[in-house]
Amino acid sequence: MTGVFGMGHGGMTDPVPAAAAIQAKEDRDSINNGSVAVETKVGLGKGVHQPLRSASYPTTHRLRRPQRLPPSQILSRPMVFSPSSPVSKPPRSVFESIYAFAPNRDTLGGTAYFIVEKDSQGRAQNLLVDTPPWDETTRQFLAEQGGVRWLAITHRTALGKAAALQKHLGCEVVIQEQEAYLLPDTPKTTFHRSLSLTPHLEVLWTPGYSPGSACVYYGCYGGVLFSGRHLLPNRQGHPEPLRFSKTFHWPRHLCQVEALRTRFSPETLAHLCPAANTGFLRGQRTIDNAYAQLQALDLDALRAAPALL
Incomplete structure (x- = not known):
């Protein structure tokens, strides 16, 4: 008997080769259509292929390559850049001639100040106390x-x-001599114990927090002391020398606090402008009644104070 099944040995028909031939033709059609993958199965006859049936990919699903844009379209699309750092807020007025900058991430969140001064001929003699955020707002x-x-x-x-x-500004950097090496290629003016800039402005050496720590005194508004990190507000907003793990010399730090108490009077020191912890001032621009608050410090108790961090 001849037909689609063919003849086997001993006159018996063998349906496997014929069925395999039909299945192979169907698989070739599926492969040519790109709808399924195939693998060779052993035991169904030589060269017999079975389509891979995947539960997650039905036989009607076709895989497509991602579309690539021509170079002309890529170059014509606008390129958007985000700034490397956010723009700082404008400085806020502390007094008529004093401004406080926003905290500066480059100085561990420190606050810098700007003092507007003029000489007898009306020329600008402005002073920056510490470095503000260096961005377009500041410039x-x-x-x-x-x-x-x-x-x-x-x-x-x-x-x-x-x-x-x-x-950029061409200004003169004033720094205590023990820390001048930190700016090796920058023009600067160093000082030992103190340096008078104008009749109202003086820089004072107050070591302790670091070897060359200093304060800036401005003799207006009843006397304003820009205390750097020598005196900072505590959680209650009161000025205090704070001991840190990186404090250079704690006993010397306290000696300089005593020296400030001796140097000034209620008539010459009314305000403190600290370089950090300004959030503890709770909206106040300065630490007021500064001289009385310095006199209230218990330096003997502070000598045994543990380091904060």
Whole structure:
């Protein structure tokens, strides 16, 4: 008997080769249509293929390659860049001639200040106390105020981008001599114990937090002391020397606090402007009644104070 099944040995028909031939033709059609993958099965005859039936990919699903845009379309699409760092907030007024900058991430969240001063001939003698965030907001503000004559550094943590700032503004960097090496290629003026900049401005060496820590005294508004990290507000907003694990010399730090108490009086020291922890001031721009608060400090108790962090 002849037909689709063919003849086997001994006159018996063998349906496997014929059925396999039909199945192989169906599989070839499926392969040519790109709808399924195939693998060779052993035991169904030589060269017999069975389609792979996957539960997750039905036989009607076709895999497509991702579409690629031609170079002309890629180049014509606009490219959007985000700034490397957010723009800081504008400085806020503390007094008529004093401004406080937003915290600077380059100085561990430190607060820098700007003092507007003029000489007897009306020329700008403006002073920056520590480095503010160095961005377009700061550059525009300083330009509107007539530039910067001096940049006074109160401690090594406040350096930030001092070198770039000095190069852009052409100002004179004032730093205590023991920390001048931190700005090797920057023009600077060093001092030992104190340095008078104007009749109202003086830089004072107050070591303790670091070897070259300093404060800036401004003899207006009843006397304003920019205390750097020498005196900071505690959680109650009161000024206090705070001991940290990186404090250079704690006993010397306390000796300099005593020296400030001796140097000033209620008539010459009314306000403190700290370089950090300003959030503890709870909206106040300065620490007021500064001289009385310094006199209230218990330095004997502070000598045994543990380091905070």
